[in-house]
Amino acid sequence: MTALSNFAATSDAHYHSTSYPPAISLRLDAPRPPFLPATDLTLPPYAALSAAPVSAFRRNCRRHLPLTLSRVSKQSALHISVLFIRNTVLQPLTGAVGEMVPLPLISQIPKFNQVSRFCVAMKKQEETVVASSDRYEMRIPHVLSVAGSDSGAGAGIQADLKTCAARGVYCSTVITAITAQNTAGVQDVNIVPEGFVSEQLKSVLSDMQVDVVKTGMLPSTGIVRVLHQRLKEFPIQALVVDPVMVSTSGDVLAGPTIVSVLQEELLPMADLVTPNLKEASALLGGMPLKTISDMRHAATLIHQMGSKNVLVKGGDLPDPLDAIDIFFDGKDLHELRSSRIKTRNTHGTGCSLASCIAAELAKGSSMFSAVKASKQFIERALKYSKDISIGNGPQGPFDHLCRLKSQEQSSYRQGYFNPADLFLYAVTDSGMNKRWDRSITDAVKAAVEGGATIVQIREKDAKTRDFLEAAKACIKICHAHGVPLLINDRIDIALACDADGVHVGQSDIPAHEVRSLLGPNKIIGVSCKTPEQAEQAWLDGADYIGCGGVYPTNTKANNLTVGIDGLKIVCLASKLPVVAIGGINQSNAAAVMEIGVPNLKGVAVVSALFDRQCVLEEALKLHATLVEATTSNI
Ligand SMILES: Nc1ncnc2c1ncn2[C@@H]1O[C@H](COP(=O)(O)OP(=O)(O)O)[C@@H](O)[C@H]1O
Numbered sequence: 257m258t259a260l261s262n263f264a265a266t267s268d269a270h271y272h273s274t275s276y277p278p279a280i281s282l283r284l285d286a287p288r289p290p291f292l293p294a295t296d297l298t299l300p301p302y303a304a305l306s307a308a309p310v311s312a313f314r315r316n317c318r319r320h321l322p323l324t325l326s327r328v329s330k331q332s333a334l335h336i337s338v339l340f341i342r343n344t345v346l347q348p349l350t351g352a353v354g355e356m357v358p359l360p361l362i363s364q365i366p367k368f369n370q371v372s373r374f375c376v377a378m379k380k381q382e383e384t385v386v387a388s389s390d391r392y393e394m395r396i397p398h399v400l401s402v403a404g405s406d407s408g409a410g411a412g413i414q415a416d417l418k419t420c421a422a423r424g425v426y427c428s429t430v431i432t433a434i435t436a437q438n439t440a441g442v443q444d445v446n447i448v449p450e451g452f453v454s455e456q457l458k459s460v461l462s463d464m465q466v467d468v469v470k471t472g473m474l475p476s477t478g479i480v481r482v483l484h485q486r487l488k489e490f491p492i493q494a495l496v497v498d499p500v501m502v503s504t505s506g507d508v509l510a511g512p513t514i515v516s517v518l519q520e521e522l523l524p525m526a527d528l529v530t531p532n533l534k535e536a537s538a539l540l541g542g543m544p545l546k547t548i549s550d551m552r553h554a555a556t557l558i559h560q561m562g563s564k565n566v567l568v569k570g571g572d573l574p575d576p577l578d579a580i581d582i583f584f585d586g587k588d589l590h591e592l593r594s595s596r597i598k599t600r601n602t603h604g605t606g607c608s609l610a611s612c613i614a615a616e617l618a619k620g621s622s623m624f625s626a627v628k629a630s631k632q633f634i635e636r637a638l639k640y641s642k643d644i645s646i647g648n649g650p651q652g653p654f655d656h657l658c659r660l661k662s663q664e665q666s667s668y669r670q671g672y673f674n675p676a677d678l679f680l681y682a683v684t685d686s687g688m689n690k691r692w693d694r695s696i697t698d699a700v701k702a703a704v705e706g707g708a709t710i711v712q713i714r715e716k717d718a719k720t721r722d723f724l725e726a727a728k729a730c731i732k733i734c735h736a737h738g739v740p741l742l743i744n745d746r747i748d749i750a751l752a753c754d755a756d757g758v759h760v761g762q763s764d765i766p767a768h769e770v771r772s773l774l775g776p777n778k779i780i781g782v783s784c785k786t787p788e789q790a791e792q793a794w795l796d797g798a799d800y801i802g803c804g805g806v807y808p809t810n811t812k813a814n815n816l817t818v819g820i821d822g823l824k825i826v827c828l829a830s831k832l833p834v835v836a837i838g839g840i841n842q843s844n845a846a847a848v849m850e851i852g853v854p855n856l857k858g859v860a861v862v863s864a865l866f867d868r869q870c871v872l873e874e875a876l877k878l879h880a881t882l883v884e885a886t887t888s889n890i
């Protein structure tokens with residue numbers, strides 16, 4: 257049920273310029289790397305390139321690229337390459353100004369439904385001009401919450417909106433019921449007629465690019481049925497069902513008649529169902545659930561109702577026990593444990609957990625990673641807001657946005673790691689900078705201007721204060737180019753300068769400790785040489801692994817070389833994206849990328865950039881080499 261398969265299913269769809277959304281104008285006055293530095297542009301600064309939004313592009317475009325060039329001589333013949341997520345290049349295309357350019361390979365682009373931005377490079381006679389849709393076409397992951405409104409704003413639609421906001425995900429809403437509710441309980445419920453729920457669903461699903469649907473309170477069988485219909489009509493990437501039946505306060509939100517229709521209509525199309533103990537028991541005809549072993553059994557039985565994955569939540573387990581949830585993916589049972597926070601503010605934890613999972617799925621996480629990250633989010637939010645007081649009743653809401661409030665608002669990435677950023681990974685080296693008499697900021701600036709897609713600062717000998725100042729300056733440079741900056745090993749520096757993340761080795765602080773220090777929104781990379789280390793990095797909550805040394809290198813003493821074969825073995829075993837490292841340069845980068853393993857996302861280089869006279873030139877060349885190597889794979 258992916259957007260991509262939906263896309264393929266509409267193979268007859270043609271693009272009609274009249275029905276197309278208005279074009280966006282991209283100015284060429286501030287071109288970005290990785291293509292060419294600004295000085296190489298020859299078109300006047302206000303020459304405009306128009307491109308339709310990627311979202312519309314994704315939905316409608318099968319045969320034509322909705323791209324037009326204006327304010328350039330009408331007769332100019334153009335070669336146009338379209339670059340998706342920086343590193344996937346379509347074959348060069350030929351078109352003329354004002355003409356729609358045919359784009360025959362679109363349905364074959366890997367992960368096309370995840371395209372968030374694109375760049376356009378054109379050759380006009382001998383000149384190359386570039387423009388990027390980044391600033392205008394920032395695709396935001398999107399969750400649709402189909403749930404009830406909670407006037408107290410601790411649960412329901414309001415919890416989902418706040419959770420998605422906290423996770424950097426857009427949330428649209430279809431309201432199924434309006435509850436009069438506060439910290440004392442639910443005073444009244446007004447159910448929205450199913451016909452109107454159906455209308456709301458159509459409004460959102462027919463227009464917006466919803467990635468994941470999350471359901472909460474579905475108070476009538478008719479509402480479940482119209483939802484089922486609409487989801488068949490408008491396929492989405494994933495469906496998360498929180499089978500809300502009874503509120504924490506004990507009030508009934510959906511009667512027992514709902515159980516059979518959930519089982520028949522919704523669970524078979526669900527990717528995840530998240531019952532609490534009472535709901536799991538109701539789904540299983542009143543089976544008593546008191547222990548962890550009961551929960552494990554229940555998870556396997558509920559799985560048979562058709563949901564691909566099941567999470568039985570243990571918030572209602574007896575008090576001395578940790579907050580333990582059971583996750584079942586149809587094969588393995590996992591026990592997810594967090595400490596039980598002593599607080600009365602647990603109203604809305606279930607809704608928030610499910611919407612956080614939906615948000616993480618919309619960002620591209622795997623199911624298990626999404627569930628683990630969401631459990632951490634709930635634990636952290638409960639901890640942060642355990643003592644707040646909202647209302648006089650026994651069950652208060654927690655503060656979903658506390659984490660955002662405690663963070664600097666200008667944070668660049670807000671929890672979104674894009675594996676494509678590993679494409680050209682620049683790792684600095686203080687020794688080399690000294691040798692070439694350049695400052696770290698000059699080195700980093702040249703690297704990102706030349707096309708580096710992520711930067712890691714590795715300062716083994718610098719004084720802490722100097723390291724911190726350098727890191728702050730480099731962050732400014734990187735963020736101005738939309739490039740994340742990581743710190744090698746020094747979590748204290750990363751925290752102090754609010755870097756985008758850290759990279760750690762096998763003898764540094766373990767990644768799970770780093771994750772709890774940095775929180776869910778930072779990038780964590782781990783150096784791995786073996787499949788076992790790669791597995792551990794995944795379990796520890798890392799975002800990517802660095803694998804190497806692929807070739808022998810002088811930058812790291814006593815570093816064992818794994819070779820191309822070792823790299824391939826680790827890539828095949830790794831559940832995380834991989835960047836290759838160690839002795840990679842102009843002459844061997846293509847061979848590395850051509851091993852043909854999809855989760856190898858790029859190469860990390862040190863000497864090939866920084867032990868050279870002109871970092872900018874080396875970065876441009878290396879980027880071009882990588883683009884060529886990855887293009888030839890399409
Ligand atoms: N006091 C608590 N401390 C830590 N985690 C909790 C606490 N109460 C609930 N949770 C967690 O919150 C999530 C929601 O669980 P639960 O409260 O059982 O759902 P619901 O809100 O649907 O009843 C689960 O991951 C659960 O383990």
Ligand SMILES: Cc1ncc(COP(=O)(O)O)c(N)n1
Binds near residue numbers: 406473502
């Ligand atoms: C509108 C609405 N939806 C869901 C819940 C369940 O949340 P909780 O179990 O935390 O009371 C609720 N109380 N109200």
